[in-house]
Amino acid sequence: xxxxxxxxxxxxxxxxxxxxxxxxxQGLDTVTDxxxxxxxxxxxxxxxxxxxxxxxxxxxxxxLLPGFVDPHVHLRAPGRxxxxxxxxxxxxxxxxxxxxxxxxPNTDPVAxxxxxxxxxxxxxxxxxxxxxxxxxxxxxxxDGERLSDMWDLADAGxxxxxxxxxxxxxxxxxxxxxxxxxxxxxxxxxxxEDRTLSDRGHMNEGGVSAELGLAGIPxxxxxxxxxxxxxxxxxxGARVHVAHVSCAGSLGxxxxxxxxxxxxxxxxxxxxxxxxxxxxxxxxxGFKMNPPLRGEDxxxxxxxxxxxxxxxxxxxxHAPHAGQEKEVPFEEAPFGVIGLETAFAMLYTELVxxxxxxxxxxxxxxxxNPARAFGLPLPAIAEGEEANLxxxxxxxxxxxxxxxxxxxxxxxxxxxxxxxGQVRLTIAxxxxxxxxxxx
Amino acid sequence: xxxxxxxxxxxxxEEIESILVTAAKDFLExxxxxxxxxxxxxxRTVIDLFYEKSTRTSTSFELAGKRLSADVINVxxxxxxxxxxxxxxxTVLTLNAYGPDIIVIRHPHVGAxxxxxxxTDAHVINAGDGKGGxxxxxLLDIFSLKQEYGELDGLKVAMVGDILHSRVARSNIxxxxxxxxxxxxxxxxxxxxxxxxxxxxxxxYSLDALAGVDVVYxxxxxxxxxxxxxxxxxxxxxxxxxxxxxxxxSGDQRVLHPGPINxxxxxxxxxxxxxxxxxxxxxxxxxxxxMAIMYRIIVDSAAASAEALEAGxxxxxxxxxxxxxxxxxx
Ligand SMILES: [Zn+2]
Ligand SMILES: [Zn+2]
Numbered sequence: 001x002x003x004x005x006x007x008x009x010x011x012x013x014x015x016x017x018x019x020x021x022x023x024x025x026q027g028l029d030t031v032t033d034x035x036x037x038x039x040x041x042x043x044x045x046x047x048x049x050x051x052x053x054x055x056x057x058x059x060x061x062x063x064l065l066p067g068f069v070d071p072h073v074h075l076r077a078p079g080r081x082x083x084x085x086x087x088x089x090x091x092x093x094x095x096x097x098x099x100x101x102x103x104x105p106n107t108d109p110v111a112x113x114x115x116x117x118x119x120x121x122x123x124x125x126x127x128x129x130x131x132x133x134x135x136x137x138x139x140x141x142x143d144g145e146r147l148s149d150m151w152d153l154a155d156a157g158x159x160x161x162x163x164x165x166x167x168x169x170x171x172x173x174x175x176x177x178x179x180x181x182x183x184x185x186x187x188x189x190x191x192x193e194d195r196t197l198s199d200r201g202h203m204n205e206g207g208v209s210a211e212l213g214l215a216g217i218p219x220x221x222x223x224x225x226x227x228x229x230x231x232x233x234x235x236x237g238a239r240v241h242v243a244h245v246s247c248a249g250s251l252g253x254x255x256x257x258x259x260x261x262x263x264x265x266x267x268x269x270x271x272x273x274x275x276x277x278x279x280x281x282x283x284x285x286g287f288k289m290n291p292p293l294r295g296e297d298x299x300x301x302x303x304x305x306x307x308x309x310x311x312x313x314x315x316x317x318h319a320p321h322a323g324q325e326k327e328v329p330f331e332e333a334p335f336g337v338i339g340l341e342t343a344f345a346m347l348y349t350e351l352v353x354x355x356x357x358x359x360x361x362x363x364x365x366x367x368x369n370p371a372r373a374f375g376l377p378l379p380a381i382a383e384g385e386e387a388n389l390x391x392x393x394x395x396x397x398x399x400x401x402x403x404x405x406x407x408x409x410x411x412x413x414x415x416x417x418x419x420x421g422q423v424r425l426t427i428a429x430x431x432x433x434x435x436x437x438x439x
Numbered sequence: 440x441x442x443x444x445x446x447x448x449x450x451x452x453e454e455i456e457s458i459l460v461t462a463a464k465d466f467l468e469x470x471x472x473x474x475x476x477x478x479x480x481x482x483r484t485v486i487d488l489f490y491e492k493s494t495r496t497s498t499s500f501e502l503a504g505k506r507l508s509a510d511v512i513n514v515x516x517x518x519x520x521x522x523x524x525x526x527x528x529x530t531v532l533t534l535n536a537y538g539p540d541i542i543v544i545r546h547p548h549v550g551a552x553x554x555x556x557x558x559t560d561a562h563v564i565n566a567g568d569g570k571g572g573x574x575x576x577x578l579l580d581i582f583s584l585k586q587e588y589g590e591l592d593g594l595k596v597a598m599v600g601d602i603l604h605s606r607v608a609r610s611n612i613x614x615x616x617x618x619x620x621x622x623x624x625x626x627x628x629x630x631x632x633x634x635x636x637x638x639x640x641x642x643x644y645s646l647d648a649l650a651g652v653d654v655v656y657x658x659x660x661x662x663x664x665x666x667x668x669x670x671x672x673x674x675x676x677x678x679x680x681x682x683x684x685x686x687x688x689s690g691d692q693r694v695l696h697p698g699p700i701n702x703x704x705x706x707x708x709x710x711x712x713x714x715x716x717x718x719x720x721x722x723x724x725x726x727x728x729x730m731a732i733m734y735r736i737i738v739d740s741a742a743a744s745a746e747a748l749e750a751g752x753x754x755x756x757x758x759x760x761x762x763x764x765x766x767x768x769x
Contacts, residue, residue: 199666207637213549213570213609216633283550327528329548331569 011039039430067099072315079108320409
């Protein structure tokens, strides 16, 4: 079992009436009814009456999408359950329309051996309301020196390996990891950063950092690492996923490596697609993350690369932090922002409504592409498929209010934004994982 | 003035000029009198909260507060709970409970003054925040230049040295430009921040660029911030190319330095001791300007709230305002 979910609650049986079914992978774009029976999509098409037990949900033409899959979240368990745990993190995911998330292994203890992974999977089987896939660490204790128990981790159910939170500094260790991963057929997800170049930086290096007096993290800290890491991947013929691409310069390197035959997926975060380093001027620690918010030119290049297909996944890099840890001067604050509950609405409002990115591209980057990259069940709106879908309202405007988040943390850069695209209902693995009141 | 002085950008050119007039008129001559104290801030409390070692700035603020007859409390990094891991927020909430009128803060991190302003009713004055800014230094430098030159518009200033690590450079570039001066930065590339263009100053790599300027502003070499690998090939090579001596200074050029100076690093000893520099005038100016800032930050806001009270009392809110006054007294 690669992606785990609690087997609690009954499987959904209902008719979703007059929904705008939109699933680019299935070539579906039509307003009709969907009948769910025991968690499966039994029928698509105009139905007479209710389902067998008559439960009818009037969608009134709202969008019914394949459920989202996040390739990059930090659920903070084990170790920092005060910031997030599997229950709260997956509830947050469900309220954002997600049916599956990939959890990072930089926990305490680190998920670098089968025992830790096993206990996480058991916890997810008890608590998770959406599927949770776990990544195992590349290096033992994230020390960047010795490989983790990669093969045991794969046997225990890991879907990929990553040291995210830290880059793999050593090219030699990275190469060894690619070769070890080949035996079990799993990809590596890489946080690409040359730490001798990012040094002790706190934000993007550029005009804003010069004015503020904050030490900068230059784009070359990312691009130099992407170039080296992908070079090794091409050399080894390895499968690799580039996490949180933030710089325009990384895009050309990714394209070039693909041209050389490498199998590369990559993700951009909603914050890197929607915000630039100008947002840091107020020194609000809600805008501090790694990689940092870049210049406006980089941001635009990312949006174009999402529209053009170079960036094929959206990952939130959901990184919860306790309130008191962010309630400090900017330089003392930890990196990271949360994103599960705001991703679709922010991206829909800022990119799809404005015409920069087609809805089908956004939906595919939030669902089918990350599912395929990490071998998770493909959420599909098709008869005979398990129901993994979400119903979103793209008409009603609403305010992003952190106090209403299901996450235990509040560190969002999007507080107060007025957006469209509220998730009304999420069905994950056939069960209702989230339902907005009065739906 | 606004409630707080967090950045030189908080002040308009007119406000800066008005503060400098107050400093010159009311406070500059004070040290020459027998009685060096005025009763301006009697009964007021000033807390100097210093998270970084600093002799001159903390001395200057302490003396400024005392000469204004305020009760001055010094809180140093090593003598409080700060070393015991108490957060800045909690420290400030605690200090705020004493009801201070002004908190002067020096902190190693950018934005700390704005951060604490969220947790205190006191007026907050930035006495240096990391590499961010040092607005009172900027004001005293403008004051010194005004005393020396009279007219500042069109004055050409070169700032020389470790620009990258200098909060003084950041504040002074902004402040000098606000006063109509032109600024050239002279430093080797590793000691200039990337994105330096956005600061609005010219950039030169050699002391040859000193030829065309009126004022030479030297910055302290902050070796302690250069990290393990170092940012320049060697101090010896730096000194050979960037240490300013008398031979670099012509006729009527004047030399400033925010102190503390590294003799033989950014300034040759002979120049440090010569009449061409205004370093001691800067120290005198610092006292007068900081007195003016503390005085004005209290008086201006009292005037503003009195105005607001008057405006309120004139209308139907009179009764409410009266009740508030009675409560405030009670
Ligand atoms: Zn990362
Ligand atoms: Zn991450």
